[in-house]
Amino acid sequence: MSIRVQKLFEAIFTLEDMREIYRGSVPKGLDKSEERAFDEKIAELKAIISELEGDTGTARITKIADSIPIRSREEDFINIQPIQAAGRLTPEARKALAAYGDGYSTCDACRKPFRLDKITKPGIAEFHADLASYVNMDVARVVPGARRGFQAVAQSLVAKGDSVIVSALAHYTEFLAVEGAGGVVREVPLNEKNLVTPEATAVKIEDVIRETGKTPALVMMDHVDYQNANVHDISAIAKVAHQYDIPILYNGAYTVGIMPVDGKALGVDFVVGSGHKSMASVAPSGVLAVSSEWAEKVLNTTAMTGDLTKRKFGIKEVQMLGCTLMGGTLLSMMASFPAVKERTLHWDDEVRRSNYFIDRLLSITGSWVVSEYPRKHTLTKVDTTGSFDTVAKTHKRRGFFLSDELSERGIIGEFAGATRTWKLNTYGLSEKQVHYLADVFIEIAEKYELPIAE
């Protein structure tokens, strides 16, 4: 870790120790021994800041709670890990987390009717309305991850034995959500461009109806799939689903929070997004947005009455299990949200930078893109069998030579050891960073004398 980043962490940690002194005190102020402990911590803090300023010193703290290493991958490196890029926190989210990390921190001003999405201090109710409007749907709820959104919809709509239409590239969490509800996934094949087409979706629906005698209960479709990050024509697929009166869930784990998503224009019934994957939020977090047509069904409130006490908890939503994100997860989503809305407007720049990098990579002869090209997304599957893998074949570190070369130059997040097909994500990199990244790949190629096209 660079010494300055180390010192940034140490300063934060020291400040947390100082907060703790206040937490252990009585409201009338610190007593003498607390005051002394505080003074000692201030002295420590000033020493750390002096080291920070001078870019000197050595690590005073290396483990949190004696066992957890400090994570500085985002500060010390450029991280191209496929699923981490758009989930890294904004500074505002980190500040919110410092202030709202405590367990039930959202619940200070919880008043009747006692439900998370009704709380106005902090502005959780307003955030829910903003979220719905952000994806242009009628109602939104926060959920512990996109998968919990899939689960809520599957549990509500899918009965035992029902078929659910998914993509041949459906994420495993869709499989599990359907399985948990007792349903069966039925995959739509891809065309030669690795895309799900509306035609193939219609054929699959027809097949299922013919085979089972029953219309599928749900279509779940990834706008951008996790394998190639290709962009599928959800709008046309939604039309097909609706021709058969099947509701459609839009899996926006790789879209909501980074690119504009308009649920109504797409014609979908449910929009699911991931907080920790694409909304710069703490895990597990996500959003389930619903059209008013389906809100009552999926966000049904409890009808259960205690047989003895006659207790009812009428406002609590069954699939949400009441409140969902009661603290730091939600506040990180909220604090990132203004930046998330803003960055959505600049998606074209992100795609441009993605293509810039890919073009530079493709200039290394033998490199290919498995994903559709030109790229419409920042996540890309590349194939370097004809370039870097030729080096790996004879290198004593095998495929790890590439990881070594990358990490030496401050790049991490590739799948260590993989030199054939692997994924990377340039989301969030600045112009300068993406140039640096591309230069590094060219530099490594040159070092190993791989031919480079001009």
Added chain:
Amino acid sequence: MSIRVQKLFEAIFTLEDMREIYRGSVPKGLDKSEERAFDEKIAELKAIISELEGDTGTARITKIADSIPIRSREEDFINIQPIQAAGRLTPEARKALAAYGDGYSTCDACRKPFRLDKITKPGIAEFHADLASYVNMDVARVVPGARRGFQAVAQSLVAKGDSVIVSALAHYTEFLAVEGAGGVVREVPLNEKNLVTPEATAVKIEDVIRETGKTPALVMMDHVDYQNANVHDISAIAKVAHQYDIPILYNGAYTVGIMPVDGKALGVDFVVGSGHKSMASVAPSGVLAVSSEWAEKVLNTTAMTGDLTKRKFGIKEVQMLGCTLMGGTLLSMMASFPAVKERTLHWDDEVRRSNYFIDRLLSITGSWVVSEYPRKHTLTKVDTTGSFDTVAKTHKRRGFFLSDELSERGIIGEFAGATRTWKLNTYGLSEKQVHYLADVFIEIAEKYELPIAE
């Protein structure tokens, strides 16, 4: 907010802005404009620290992301809010959160077989083993809140129409979990001491069998109920459940993380705990621990195969939906865990302090305890109808007079406006803090000339 606490937050926020400069840079170091921005922030930081030291200055920052107020309830006040006490983070958890707040921060070293509980860097696999051993069960998983533990068990064990035995004081999330699985709750009545007895449980089971012709699918029982925080005899209730071959889920939302829990000694099949309620962790978090007898059933791995691609995701657990807490939530649990284990050993001191406070409150004539007394827990329902409510009756602020008087003295977390029955929690307060708290109540009583017994 006290100026020092304000300055602590401002210093943390400034350090987060400085981290962000590193996040936006390239690995070879800061460029000139970044260096300049960094220097400016250092100057700002030093000014803040000088204010911190001098206990002077005014607020430079009041809102996070322009809308979220800084939360300083734990630093500036003594917080007796019933559900927040044992969920407030340890300083180690706050440090872990600073380092691991980013979305998928747990996934840096995720390797085959690609499941959260198998990750060894950081030590997530070891933590899972420690968690199981902490509650003396065979297997443990982290879940997004205790409610998601109830849900996982209910979905696995409860079929449509099945009865589930719960307490007449069951938490609403148990109702919802049962309802979501299609089951029906059947409540065991309380005895005159507001306790669930094994006898009453047996009678209820018999009633259900007689009425429905079917043995209940599950018993879900709160060791400590959320209303009175009375301690119910789970061990005896578990024996009854097992006499009817019914598995029993132990709801430890108010026990796991604060008092010793031995699942095997209690003879239960499932132990569920809450991270944000009782394990000093970020919400939503919790634990589901299972005996080996039931592990295969509740932690079943997926059996779903893609009909077209023949894809299988064999290691993923259906009810967990794969990975559960992929970042800051889990790391806060892990970082707090050594302190949580340690504090569990001192539960008797917590109970003693709880009784100390309650005894002082009871000295104000007309005050009563609704919960069992002497207290066996730090959460207590009190009845001040005969004391503080007599003041509220004629006070122009009504019941809010008590909130006003308390907050003026640095106490918060009571249910604002309530002067009849209300709940409070002394968990985590030091000797000094609990004395201060009791003194405040006596002082307010004296101010309003309420009689006080010696």
